[in-house]
Amino acid sequence: METMTALVKSHDGEGADIKKIAVPRPRSGEVLLKVHRSSICGSDLPIYYWSSWAPRRIKPPLVFGHEICGEVVEKGAGVTIAVGSRVAVESHIYCGYCATCAAGDRHLCRRMVLVGIDTDGGFADYVTIPERVLWKLDSRIPYDYASLMEPLGNAIYTVCVEPVQEKTVLVMGCGPQGLYAVQAAKAAGAALIVAVEKSAFRAKLAKGLGAHHVIGDHNETFQDIQDKLLSFNQTQEGFDVCLEMSGASALISTAFRVLRNGGRLSLFGLTAGKTGIDIGEDIIFKGIHIYGILGRRLFETWEMMEKYLLEDKISLPKVVTHEFPLTQAQEAFALFSAPEKACGKIVFKVNS
Secondary structure: OOEEEEEEEOOOOOOOEEEEEEOOOOOOOEEEEEEEEEEOOOOHHHHHHOOOOHHHHOOOOEEOOOEEEEEEEEEOOOOOOOOOOEEEEOOEEOOOOOHHHHOOOHHHOOOOEEEOOOEOOOOEOEEEEEHHHEEEOOOOOOHHHHHHHHHHHHHHHHHHOOOOOOOEEEEEOOOHHHHHHHHHHHHOOOOEEEEEOOOHHHHHHHHHOOOOEEEOOOOOOHHHHHHHHOOOHHHOOOEEEEEEOOOOHHHHHHHHHHEEEEEEEEEOOOOOOOOOOOHHHHHHOOOOEEEEOOOOOOOHHHHHHHHHHHOOOOOOHHHEEEEEEHHHHHHHHHHHHOOOOOOOEEEEEOOO
């Protein structure tokens, strides 16, 4: 076990290369993880296509990919988890001693190191990970889909940062995170779940996962969408909760229009640039609550998602539409980024 197969961002510019590289060795406090599955996140696209924030942040060569599950096969000094343990990975490596961590907000650590962005990630046969960000898997959680616990955690945190039971919930954007948000809202007892999604493929997935209505086909303007959102009996005064998962500036503007006074907006999707907001009309005079959602709360959100999974209220596999070997990464990224959005979550089979 001297070399391994990995997807490496080895150069500036579009694309990444399948290479044979040295297997890393775990340092003190780390484990060597034999990767079982890794999955593509929307934040992997800027790295692969060398767009948006990636040229400023990424330093090639880098093995990227941060949604990971696998088996502990070796451990460094001071590690207590047993070799052979099956784990999912929390990609936010927090310091544990700064003021933010001490306040219980480890997911917002100012010294955060991100797996697959600041350090090598899981698009590889093996990866080293600090023990403190491992989540030991319950045997009842499907191992073949456990890399998806991290994006599921994003969705659950977005939904449940405040209670949604018996509330009207709007999900804007039904990419994989939005699809998990639909499931999470249903699991948390939302009275009405409406989704906005222009991809017919993903709209159908959202409906199957619990959305009562899905609107937003390609012929509709944003004004059409806004009018439809306010046409339901329960939403004529606006939605109780809006979960913005798309990052589309026009949808964010729509969110402020369709929230009721005193409603809640969770912002998860990243915009390509700045968005104009009328602070007086959109926020102050409506008295809305706004949450910026970064990652998941460590590890309260993990406990919540495990509970939902074990109670069979949420399914990890139902959002997965395609699986590829790592050697077909080019095809996988082309599918995930295609304009027609004819896929849900894409999973790489590693060490199958």
